Amino acid sequence: MELHRTEVLTSQTGALIPVTYVGVLPHEDSVRDVVLGLKYHGKRGNAAQLAGIVNQVLPLLGGQYSVLTWAPTTSAHQVKRGMDHAELIARHVAASNGIRAVKLLRRVSAISQTGASRNIRLMGPEFVSKPLRRHRNVLVIDDVVTTGATFRAAAQALVNAGASSVACIAPSRTM
Template sequence: MFSHDEVGREFIHALKYRGERAIARWLGESLALAHAAELRSHLPVDTVTWAPTTAAHRRARGFDQAETLARATAKALRVRPVRLLRRLGSTAQSGAGRADRLAGPGFDCRARAAGRRILLVDDVVTTGATLRAATAALVGAGAAAVHVAACARRGRDRVSAGA
């Protein structure tokens, strides 16, 4: 995972705001490599899914960056990507203050999560609210296990690119 400054920020912004989707393959492979050992030491995942962006962001960008990353990660892990979550509401996390971010988005999970061992992918972790809400929806729908992976971390608890 990258810190969301300098190089890490450039990678994410190239994908998210400039539509450079080719970078998703490299980021997805990096996520797969970073989590492969952890996933082998636990029950292996059988599904990769993502925390979907807002409909407005998807329309404006022409794609959902988290979905693109999840599909690339799934391909590298040789696991099937499955859309399991639906975002509730239209409020975006980007540009929101900490309190609003912590309130986070809501997600609804489709019944296909029951019994699955899932890797949940997102692009950037700021407060962790998106991943917590998405994980709660998956667990609430009966997921056997949920592992999370993100490309970058913002905020006080940053992780260096080498970690």
Template sequence: MRVGWGAALADLVIGADCPGCGRVTLGLCPSCRRLLRPQPAVVPLEPDTLTVVASAAYSGTAERVVRRWKDIGHTQTASWAAHALAASVAFHGSPEPLLVPVPATRRSRRRRGGWLVAELAAEATAVLAGAGVRAEVAPLARLVRQPADQRRLGVVERARNTRGAFAARPAPRGREVLVVDDVVTTGSTLRAVAAALERAGADVAGAAVVVATPPPHPHRVPLVDEPSGG
């Protein structure tokens, strides 16, 4: 994503510091850029009924960068998030995927000032086009029930909270569908959206996200093992 003078000035007003480490600079510093190079991999979720790919773990530097993007719309961090999502989409190997963003709740739209995941998906398609992948954003899913805030819910509670919360319109025939979101924790929301799409006849190939929250399980490790002090 090319950054114009207006966007750069806005970032400067927000704060001329690296969102990853706090160094004085505009956007991500070279060290954080190297550390945050997208490394797409399948997220180990249970149940594994949906193949979910993320490009980094939601911890350390990546968590700080994603929070900056979601909280204040920092242009340079939004650009990194779009490239990370594009890498996760490309990992699936579909040449012409339809990207279905997870619908935002009314609470999220008010807090974030819009539907950030849909905007992120649109930026990712531009990145993918440069790599020869003809992705399109298709807002086929919608909320039919406002789920509760999931931040303090466990695995079972999250699954119950999202079950039946989404409906979907049919996807074009012959197109593989990928559900996209910014962060995955247990995968309950992604699975609920995928189930709604499949009920509508879609060919859901999996899901792609920017980052994965390491599940609170003693036998699981973060998707990306970030060096200490990063």
């Protein structure tokens, strides 16, 4: 397991909220092929394989998650691909772990991270979250972590919405 970063984000009320970011395996060889097969070739069965990678490290984080969500893709990509690949991975992880999967995040910027320059990726997308009841420990899933900007934006939106802790996990990492 590769732990990218643990940090504390500040909520709108001034509370300090712990956030953990994890990218499990290098985005190389068979892992890369599985991600690309899901994302660009409609191989939906690959979502279960990627969820399996996440499931292997989830117990190491030691968290008790009350809800699981995902970093949503752009609307244009969802229409083009006929799915949100991160949602498919997330729903497999949720089902395997008895955690409720809920679409909490909405992407408010349409800028795609795919193929963008590092500077654009570092700016990251913008998200808003549905309001959360107090004391919500949230698990966020995505397919690949590159700069961490997507996860950080998702985590900040969840913290602003009332999350009491956030863990972000991707089965693959480019860093």
